[in-house]
Amino acid sequence: MQVSGRLYGPIAALVGLGLFAVASSAAAQDPSIVANLSLDQLNRLRVKVASVADKPVREQPGIVTVITEREIAATGATDLMDILALVPGFSFATDVGNTVGTAFRGLWAYEGKILLLVDGVAVNEGLFGNILPQHHYAADQIKQIEIIRGPGSAVYGGSAELAVISITTKGSEQGGGAVSVRPEVSSGAFGLAVSGHAGAATPDWRWSLAMNAEKYAAFDRPWISLGGDVVDLSVTGDASPAAVNGAFGWKRLDVRAIYDRDRQESPFGVGLPGATSPIRFSWQTLTGLVKYEAHPFRPLTVTPTVTAVTAHPWEAALVSQSQPFYRFRYERLGADVPAVAAIGRHHLRFGVAGYREGATALNLDPSFGYASAVVYFNGSNHVSYTDGAAYAQLDLEGGWANVSLGGRYEHHSYAGGAFVPRVAVTKVWQAFHLKALYDRAFRTPNIGDIQQAMSGRSVSNELTSAYQSELGYRVDDRVSIVGTLYYMRVDRPIAYTTFDTTHHGYLNGGPVATHGAEIEARYGTPAFSGSIGYSYYTADQQLPESIGLYGSAVEGVNLGLAPHKVAFSATAHLTRRVDWNVSGTAVGSRQAFVYGAGETALPPYLLANTRVAYSFGRSSVAFAVRNLFDQDVVLGQAYNGGVAPLPLLGRNASATMTFGF
């Protein structure tokens, strides 16, 4: 066989990188690497800087869930939605374009209310702040997810209003890598995912690279629009994400680039003026990050970080046409200079941050009802805003309890200023831990919200107050139970509504609030591990009828969002090589608008999955069946916005073959 000259370079690079990964794998992974060093070498050894985040979860000044690579793999999760489904408090609803958005504690959080970080980079879409968890963020490339269940604005700013999801992908610590292929099939759809990741480190250098391309078996059931159209989503519901995430580090300098493309076909065009066929939505984002960890003097660590984003969010084109009818470019340049000072056992975290973001209308087709691109932003095709912030948090470790006091002031050139304080008290007493937290948080309106403000109005920051408490008890090394109570109130929520054909858009509504509880029990032994969690909310305050769209006929329930959820996962380690997992969620009824019946209760469902995995060395073969009981898993819209409930996949099976090196 003759290898083309054009392929010689890339092949040589791949072979070399593979050798590099293998050569340095021991150094990267093995703690015993330090066993035979000289004192001189030990003295020069760099140590990862301890921070507040390194504390055990029960001691952290927040309600935190940590999900490890091992737990993700055990459940056979394929995307971020699968993972979040198992976390108390999170639920899902559908929205424009048959996308799936995330809600938290009974509050619809799809637009800018939850911050999603991938390797420290904020990846919420730029125009509206959306995160798209379904068929997105390949689970097999995730090393760990840390979720702050509750506001994080005091540290993370204006998108961390209700929760923060921080994904850490597998990096240089892998000391090798893996390539996997996952075909999946359901009664009406076929999917294929190809994924690979590798990384390695030496004392001074480190690198990692991850790539995935997938075509999901997204839907296999008919969808009935609110107008009565019946659409076969297995034909028009193609979802095909792809991503490349590469990182390189030298000593204290880290550079990362992430390319992410999500694409989904939707029948949403039915009924839109000019839409004669299904629509293909796509989101393309290229993000770069440069970070340097400096130690100007002994107790202080400063990590200046610069991020740059260029994206085409929410690009829309008819499937039958190549030219998009809705296309913007979003750009953002940001800098953050966080510092941590260790003062004895206490820590002071502080810093300044700022960004400039802008959007340019590239192509808007007037036949779809849009204004011309050249005048879209108040007579121009471009708009930009700036934002600056200063923040600090003092974490005091006292004999009686640990106390965190913090706050952030942020000023946005359109929305103005916001100050959010936080107080957290954490007490660990033998097997018990107790946390009491008060947080204020805010959400800065996104460019899309500002541009589509209700005519004659402007939108301002929405503000959240959260009161949370957590009580945990470790029965022994195997069993732990944690319970959380919360009350969350969002003042001036930014909501889209329609008064009439000429008065529609975003405005700040009256307050919404929920209170509820979450409880989770975990069990772990070498032979068996499992968890079960229950979460509940009731809506105390809902958007008034005058805002339209949002009210539910059932008191205490918000549209689209089930008040009750049980999530479970159990893994039996049958042999040294064979694991068997059963996981899933039981979700109560949800209120949603359906064709011909108005607001209706969607029936509860039990989404149960099972997976058997056989591992040999760093390779494995796994077989999974999802939606074991072929339930109708239907997501409603979280407001009466004209999108009919979305039926997800019925029973489907997959095989995952992973070759590790």
Next chain:
Amino acid sequence: MRRGGLNRLVIVAVVSALAAVNVSAQSVPEYNAKAGFLTTFLRYATWPGGDGGGSAAMVCVLGADPFGTVLDLTAAASRGVRPVKVRRIASPAEAAGCQIVFISRAESKRESEWLSALGNSPVLTVGESGHTVQRGGAVEFTPAADRVAFDVNLPAAERAGVRLSSDLLAHARTVYR
């Protein structure tokens, strides 16, 4: 040379250079580094009674154990004159046979009491409380930017009959004499 050929040479050269980077040290979690120090101290100190006739040297963790399995893995991989073993003990009374006794910062409240109880026992006491040396411990780990450093209380080591090599003292951040 054609440009494509030059590109290939550059790629191969860069990759080869990366592969050849020395792996003599590592950026590691704090307790990996401390585990390395504990097993290495064994090579730079002598105890009353010599090397124990080739029997295993014992590193003991008194009270809370912050190492997990790291110290065991480090000890197992140690290639010193003597094999190294790790033992967890709950009180100073169980320290017989230990060459090194490590007290973590989680036991700061009991450190003073425990160091007194160990008295002049022939063990090298190592702590990390921020007060270990003042309380009579022999060695104390101290943070130093992104490194782990250590201070030595030489009289305390001498009272225990543990002789520290000049090389070890030379690598200490501070030696209290």
